[in-house]
Amino acid sequence: MTAPDLTFVVGGARSGKSRYAETLAETCAASAAQPVTYIATARDAGDAEFAARIAHHRARRPAHWRVVEADLDLAQAIADADDGRTCLLVDCLTLWLVNIIAPAAGAQDAPSADALAARLDALEDALARARGRVIVVSNEIGMGVVPLGAMTRRYVDELGRLNQRVAALARDVTLMVAGLPVSVKGTTIR
Numbered sequence: 001m002t003a004p005d006l007t008f009v010v011g012g013a014r015s016g017k018s019r020y021a022e023t024l025a026e027t028c029a030a031s032a033a034q035p036v037t038y039i040a041t042a043r044d045a046g047d048a049e050f051a052a053r054i055a056h057h058r059a060r061r062p063a064h065w066r067v068v069e070a071d072l073d074l075a076q077a078i079a080d081a082d083d084g085r086t087c088l089l090v091d092c093l094t095l096w097l098v099n100i101i102a103p104a105a106g107a108q109d110a111p112s113a114d115a116l117a118a119r120l121d122a123l124e125d126a127l128a129r130a131r132g133r134v135i136v137v138s139n140e141i142g143m144g145v146v147p148l149g150a151m152t153r154r155y156v157d158e159l160g161r162l163n164q165r166v167a168a169l170a171r172d173v174t175l176m177v178a179g180l181p182v183s184v185k186g187t188t189i190r
Contacts, residue, residue: 004130004131004171005130005132005133005134005171006127006130006134006135006136006166006169006170006171006172007021007024007133007134007135007136007170007171007172007173007174007186008136008138008163008166008167008169008170008172008173008174009021009024009135009136009137009138009173009174009176009181010137010138010139010140010163010167010173010174010175010176011139011140011175011176011177012139012140012141012143012176012177013139015176015177015178015179016176016178016179016180017092017137017138017139017176018057018091018092018137019060019179020174020176020181021089021091021135021137022060022061022089024089024135025038025065025087025089025135026062028087028133029062029087032087032133034085034086034087034132034133035064035065035066035085035086035087036062036064036065036066036086036087036088036089037065037066037067037068037081037086037087037088037089038061038065038066038067038068038089038091039067039068039069039070039074039077039078039081039088039089039090039091040057040067040068040069040070040091041069041070041071041074041090041091041092041093041095041096041099042054042057042071042095043071043095043099043104057091066081066086068080068081070096071095071096071099072096072099072100074090074096074123074126075119075122075123075125075126076122076126078090078123078126078127078130078134079126079129082126082129082130082131082132082134083131083132084131084132085132086132087132087133087134087135088130088132088133088134088135089134089135089137090134090135090136090137091137092136092137092138092139093136093137093138093139093159093162093163093166094138094139094141094159097155097158097159097162098155100116100119101116101151101154101155101158102151102155110151116158120158120161120162120165123162124165124166124169127166127169128169136166136170138159138162138163138166139159140163140175141156141159141160142156142159142160167184167185170185170186171185171186172185172186172187173185173186
């Protein structure tokens, strides 16, 4: 089953994926007169460098976009924001999955395989049921060396499987390479 209007933008670090997804959302707002809701998944990591990255993303977003922070319950955030008239931009699955697998200090332990599967199923269901345009951003991190640590390997494996699930649902999939969009599935560039 293909979601009605799901675009998946995937690429490596600094590949231009967030900026490209924002351009798609801006086009939605301009050509279809759709409001944009930006669903941010980053949580404050407590360091200056990451705070600067978050500030950069915030500064780049148009002020009229609604922002929803969903560092853990992404499926519910999508379901709540999806009114069939709004373009949703989810940035990004990479950080959301980190939040789940490597919880913040003082939070619950990492979820069991069954609990993680339930979260991933819920996200897939929310995307499949979306009535409006949804643009999802994620990193492609599986093109390099196999990580040494068990937790890192689990993360790379889970993100790879999650990316595959979202790509299978999506009408359009774009791989960002050095700032250039490469259509992998569908037309993407609009």
